[in-house]
Amino acid sequence: MTTDHLAPHSVSSHELSRLAVRVGECLRERGWRLATAESCTGGWVAKTITDIAGSSDWFDRGFVTYSNASKQDMLGINAELIESQGAVSGPVVRAMVAGALAHSRAEAALAISGIAGPGGGSPEKPVGTVWFAWGRTASVTTMRRECFAGDREAVRAQAVRTALFGLLEYLSTLTR
Numbered sequence: 001m002t003t004d005h006l007a008p009h010s011v012s013s014h015e016l017s018r019l020a021v022r023v024g025e026c027l028r029e030r031g032w033r034l035a036t037a038e039s040c041t042g043g044w045v046a047k048t049i050t051d052i053a054g055s056s057d058w059f060d061r062g063f064v065t066y067s068n069a070s071k072q073d074m075l076g077i078n079a080e081l082i083e084s085q086g087a088v089s090g091p092v093v094r095a096m097v098a099g100a101l102a103h104s105r106a107e108a109a110l111a112i113s114g115i116a117g118p119g120g121g122s123p124e125k126p127v128g129t130v131w132f133a134w135g136r137t138a139s140v141t142t143m144r145r146e147c148f149a150g151d152r153e154a155v156r157a158q159a160v161r162t163a164l165f166g167l168l169e170y171l172s173t174l175t176r
Contacts, residue, residue: 011160020052022164030174033059035108037097038065038112039064039065041163046064048164063103071095078095093131110135110163117152128147130158132145
């Protein structure tokens with residue numbers, strides 16, 4: 001699934017709130033809790049979720065792992081994986097999901113790592129590149145890469161929206 005049908009730069013807090021409520025409904029129906037592992041969004045997904053009254057019923061915890069060292073310390077990610085693949089990569093977000101699940105009491109997790117800008121990009125990974133992963137175990141994980149346009153705030157807001165929307169899609173593929 002792609003988020004092309006969503007307006008590219010405009011992400012309202014109301015839209016994010018609606019998505020978070022839907023995520024909560026899906027998790028509550030299953031009796032599951034969520035953990036988040038966020039890098040470039042700096043806890044924005046967790047903030048959006050915890051803005052919802054009653055989210056403590058379905059949200060366990062959030063890890064803000066902005067630095068590579070924090071990904072290693074808090075999530076147990078191997079330094080060699082980060083060095084060989086880069087922090088903004090599919091293998092690293094998959095490991096972030098596994099780490100969030102291993103270090104929480106959640107039954108589902110999402111992870112985000114990206115380059116929000118204005119600097120830090122490269123020809124292989126330009127500013128706006130964001131990797132996402134959603135999973136229940138290290139082996140049952142869905143990943144996706146997006147490249148968003150806009151300034152730092154726009155990239156981060158689009159990443160939060162994609163993370164929540166992608167989680168809804170992921171949950172819809174699982175049996176209860």
